[in-house]
Every structure is written in C-alpha cells, then in structure tokens.
Amino acid sequence: MIVVTTENIIGYKVKEVKGQVFGLVVRSRGLGGTLLAALRSLIGGEIHEYTSMLEDARKQAIDRLVVNATAMDANAIVMMRFDSSEIGQTMSEVLAYGTAVVVEKV
Template identity: 70%
Template sequence: MIVVTTENVAGYQVTEVLGQVFGVVVRSRGIGGNLMAGLRSIVGGEIHEYTAMLEEARRHAVDRLVKNASAMGADGVVMMRFDSSEIAQTMSEIVAYGTAVKLQRR
C-alpha cells in the first residue's frame, strides 16, 4: 500500500477515487506515565513518555488507515494527514486520514 501526503504518486496514475479513509487511535497514559510526565514538566524539556506514546499512536493510526483502505480495495492513499485532539484532559486522539485510490503504474 502506497501512502503519500501528496496529491499524486510519482510513476503512478490515479485511475479511481474510492473515497475518504481514516484510522483512529485514542490513547491514555497510565497513572505512572502521567506522574513521570508531570514531574518532568516541572523541570522543563521534552516529555519522553508522551513523545513515545504519540509516535506509537501515529504508527497505529496509519496501520488502521491502511487496513481500512485495503478493505475498500485501494492500492494507495493520497493526501494523507494527521489530526490530533485531547479528550477529557487524559486521553489523546490521533487520526490519520486521506483519500483511498486505485493506482496504475505508468
């Protein structure tokens, strides 16, 4: 599955647009992670616990995007983007979204 953030895929032609596709992940740090992150925020700098959690959540969101696109019969996803939000100040929602397409090599 080819996933790109661009409108076109080099060397390929979009032959069919199948529609919007997305992958959603909602994550919450455990109490230990929140405690460590809270202590780190006092000192300042990167909060590694949250960075690792969000990187993993993005990977899972893309995996779900690819799974959903495959279920639609897509060969690729164009214009892929990420969005994120906070839910109830304890959870993070990560969404990977784009347009599922059929591709043909030129």
C-alpha cells in the same frame, strides 16, 4: 500499499477514487506516565513518555488507515494527514486520514 501526503504519486496515475479513509486511535496516558510527565514538566524539556506514546499512536493510526483502504480495494492513499486532540485530561486522540485510490504505473 503506497501512502503519500501529496496529491499525486510520481510514476503512477490515479485510475479510480474509492473515497475518504481514516484510522483512529485513542490512548490513555495512565497514572504512572502522567505523574512522571508532571515531574518532568517542572524541570522543562522533552517529555519522553508522551513522545513515545504519540509516536506509537501515529503508527497504529496509519496501520488502521491502511486496513480500511485495503477493505475498500484501494492500493494507495493520497493526501494523508494527521489530526490529534485531547479528550479530557488523560486521553489523546490521533487520526490519520486521506483519500483511498487505485493507482497504476504509467
């Protein structure tokens, strides 16, 4: 599956647009990670626990995006984007979305 953030894929032509597609992940930080992050925030700098959690969530969101596009019989996703938000004090939502298409080599 080709996944790009651009509208076009060099060397390919969009043959069919299947429609919008997304992959959604909601993650909880957990008590241990929240306490450790709170302590690190007092000192300043990167909070590695959150960075790792969000990187994993983005990878999982892309995996779900690809599964959904495959179910639509697409072979590529164009204009892929991420969106994220907080749910309450302890949960983060990561959404990967784009347009599922069928492409062929030019």
